[in-house]
Amino acid sequence: MKVTVVGAGAVGASCAEYIAIKDFASEVVLVDIKEGYAEGKAMDLMQTASLNGFDTKITGTTGDYTKTAGSHIAVITSGIPRKPGMTREELIGINAGIVKTVSENLVKHSPDVILIVVSNPMDTMTYLAHKVTGLPKNRIIGMGGALDSARFKYRLAEALEAPISDVDGMVIGGHSDKGMVPLTRLATRNSVLASEFLSEDRLNQVLEDTKVGGATLTKLLGTSAWYAPGAAVSGLVQAIACDQKKMFPCSTLLEGEYGLNDLCIGVPVLLGKNGIEKIVEIELTDAEKAKMQESAAGVKATNGLLDA
Numbered sequence: 001m002k003v004t005v006v007g008a009g010a011v012g013a014s015c016a017e018y019i020a021i022k023d024f025a026s027e028v029v030l031v032d033i034k035e036g037y038a039e040g041k042a043m044d045l046m047q048t049a050s051l052n053g054f055d056t057k058i059t060g061t062t063g064d065y066t067k068t069a070g071s072h073i074a075v076i077t078s079g080i081p082r083k084p085g086m087t088r089e090e091l092i093g094i095n096a097g098i099v100k101t102v103s104e105n106l107v108k109h110s111p112d113v114i115l116i117v118v119s120n121p122m123d124t125m126t127y128l129a130h131k132v133t134g135l136p137k138n139r140i141i142g143m144g145g146a147l148d149s150a151r152f153k154y155r156l157a158e159a160l161e162a163p164i165s166d167v168d169g170m171v172i173g174g175h176s177d178k179g180m181v182p183l184t185r186l187a188t189r190n191s192v193l194a195s196e197f198l199s200e201d202r203l204n205q206v207l208e209d210t211k212v213g214g215a216t217l218t219k220l221l222g223t224s225a226w227y228a229p230g231a232a233v234s235g236l237v238q239a240i241a242c243d244q245k246k247m248f249p250c251s252t253l254l255e256g257e258y259g260l261n262d263l264c265i266g267v268p269v270l271l272g273k274n275g276i277e278k279i280v281e282i283e284l285t286d287a288e289k290a291k292m293q294e295s296a297a298g299v300k301a302t303n304g305l306l307d308a
């Protein structure tokens with residue numbers, strides 16, 4: 001199983017590291033535009049192999065896509081991250097051009113590839129990848145909900161004063177400060193609804209903290225986060241590589257599902273060897289449906305900037 005990761009920066013390198021540590025891929029190719037950078041990151045990571053006990057071979061290249069030929073899965077993390085005070089949507093001007101060129105290059109050398117889009121604004125970049133490659137919808141996956149759900153569980157565990165392994169929860173909707181829809185109604189501690197333990201106010205606080213999870217870290221770090229994003233991507237890659245049929249909220253092209261059309265947005269999907277093998281439609285309340293509609297309107301407004 002060959003995996004390419006484009007962008008050897010914070011998220012790309014973290015993602016490559018988690019993939020290698022989990023030791024399910026034979027090969028990871030890192031690609032960057034900065035001369036020598038991907039080669040350097042690959043060498044540094046390979047020097048952790050004997051320490052961390054993995055056999056995955058990691059190599060790096062400065063923009064030579066022939067080295068990515070025959071990739072089963074490719075992750076796109078190339079692009080600029082936001083700085084404190086910015087929104088993800090403000091990155092579109094620079095990142096759209098990068099994601100377009102990178103997607104074209106990847107598909108040219110690996111026509112059967114499954115793409116995982118990470119660069120922000122992620123839902124719009126996933127939609128753009130569809131437009132430029134024309135790949136079937138099961139083979140283009142946007143990563144956002146897996147990360148947002150991990151942050152939701154972190155905040156739930158904090159509020160419940162419970163170990164994280166005790167809690168479960170999911171975030172759907174757009175991967176943006178305003179567009180996320182954490183499903184607090186369905187959050188649980190060991191199958192018991194979180195609302196049995198937490199007041200409505202406390203659950204709302206969990207919801208609000210989750211939605212600004214990325215912005216909170218960006219303020220602390222001066223750039224956006226990478227450990228949890230890298231881990232979340234590696235989870236999606238593993239689910240596909242190992243045909244796990246695992247459920248994650250991912251950004252996918254909707255054609256009527258959830259009453260939405262012609263956009264990519266986060267909904268639960270099953271991931272296996274074919275990429276997105278099923279979009280899971282769960283029954284939402286009227287309030288949750290309204291939030292999804294609002295979130296979709298935000299994503300569509302950003303998509304509209306692609307043509308501008």
Ligand SMILES: NC(=O)c1ccc[n+]([C@@H]2O[C@H](COP(=O)([O-])OP(=O)(O)OC[C@H]3O[C@@H](n4cnc5c(N)ncnc54)[C@H](O)[C@@H]3O)[C@@H](O)[C@H]2O)c1
Pocket residue numbers: 006007008009010011012031032033034037077078079080081082091095098101102117118119120122143144147175223224225226229
């Ligand atoms: N979807 C998510 O949940 C999520 C999570 C974290 C970060 N992100 C996004 O991922 C992107 C990367 O974040 P980061 O922190 O790793 O940034 P970074 O600056 O550390 O790394 C980005 C890398 O991309 C490279 N790059 C730029 N143009 C390229 C091109 N044309 N081809 C190949 N490489 C190119 C840069 O040289 C750099 O090394 C940002 O857009 C960020 O907003 C998304």
Ligand SMILES: O=C(O)C[C@H](O)C(=O)O
Pocket residue numbers: 081082088120147175213214215218224225229
């Ligand atoms: O917050 C960001 O800009 C990066 C990423 O989307 C995240 O949620 O960590």
